[in-house]
């Protein structure tokens with residue numbers, strides 16, 4: 533369903549059962565990994581989100597056939613070919629995934645082209661780590677007005693790499709490049725998010741040799757050939773945290789089918805500290821507001837196993853209802869509190885500071901970035917007209933509108949469909965009161 537604007541009448545607790553599918557931040561990378569195989573791959577639990585459609589379009593442009601049957605994708609890379617620059621630019625949209633095509637395309641075709649990269653506007657989001665990794669593997673990188681062109685005249689070779697920060701994308705870049713490179717790769721300061729471990733599981737199924745040490749070091753032994761995989765994607769941890777916070781903020785009770793405890797323990801600790809209740813079942817997790825006051829918390833976002841940066845936005849909405857002062861220190865992205873402006877318009881009492889208000893100073897502290905939020909509660913939010921700025925910020929605006937007194941009009945909600953499968957249907961299932969406009 534293509535929806536641009538939604539009018540929400542707030543005040544109804546969300547109640548019911550909805551399904552969590554595969555993680556956006558794994559599925560899209562798993563689709564790229566299929567490029568590396570000599571035979572077709574099958575990926576299950578693929579959500580219907582626009583980021584998946586963007587990657588599907590890019591794969592098809594490169595000759596990969598992609599068939600969807602329910603929530604299963606079959607990807608066949610038998611006829612991989614070079615795509616035209618202008619079509620790549622037209623298809624990439626605002627996704628950042630194209631950068632991850634580079635390693636596999638350099639292996640398969642000896643060349644790759646990527647457009648100017650988009651993604652959510654939550655900071656500079658540079659790609660310097662990625663380009664450095666590719667150069668270290670032996671790629672020749674050429675910046676053109678239309679994008680970045682790469683070649684690998686002598687193929688890619690393994691290398692010793694140390695990331696300046698445990699970047700998720702750069703770690704994936706190393707994995708997708710190293711598995712078929714000549715010789716060994718040692719990656720230090722790697723990200724070890726569950727989505728990365730699931731990508732490693734997929735690559736291992738394909739025939740790759742990858743070892744993860746306890747100290748964020750990943751060792752990869754390059755192999756000559758890889759085959760297709762068959763895999764059920766890890767559930768979406770970000771979608772899970774978002775709906776859990778929506779239940780807490782609205783005083784609701786939701787069962788999130790497919791959510792699992794082991795990958796959510798850090799979130800669950802904070803959810804409980806804030807006064808939320810949860811129950812773990814074999815087939816999912818129930819999250820609810822048990823009544824009484826919500827409690828303020830102090831949270832610092834971090835790389836895994838820390839509290840994810842993608843969890844703070846809906847949590848901030850719930851914290852406007854907590855009785856006292858909460859602090860959220862964002863240490864992953866330098867500019868991820870832009871979404872709070874709309875919450876303040878809706879009556880929230882939130883101040884953003886450039887100081888590190890957490891237990892440790894982060895790399896943004898001395899650089900004047902507005903990266904710590906102080907949230908005073910409890911407040912009653914009231915309806916407002918809001919324009920969605922980015923994926924997670926947009927979802928938090930939706931949550932705020934659901935808790936608010938009166939009516940809110942939220943525009944640009946299409947962005948939310950980048951990462952939340954059928955969120956309109958899910959809102960209906962959970963009993964929200966709203967109308968949509970195309």
Ligand code: EPZ
Pocket residue numbers: 556557558628629652655656657658659660661662663697698699700701702723770840841842864865866923924951
């Ligand atoms: C992934 O982004 C996710 N996106 C993000 O989810 C998520 O917030 C992030 O990881 C952290 O978990 C996808 O998986 C598609 P990073 P990624 O490289 O890989 C800096 C969402 O809402 N950096 O770990 O792009 C960067 O600026 C999205 O689902 C460089 O400086 O994140 C940031 O400060 C948003 N140079 C930090 O590293 C680089 O070349 C971490 O970014 C790359 C990153």
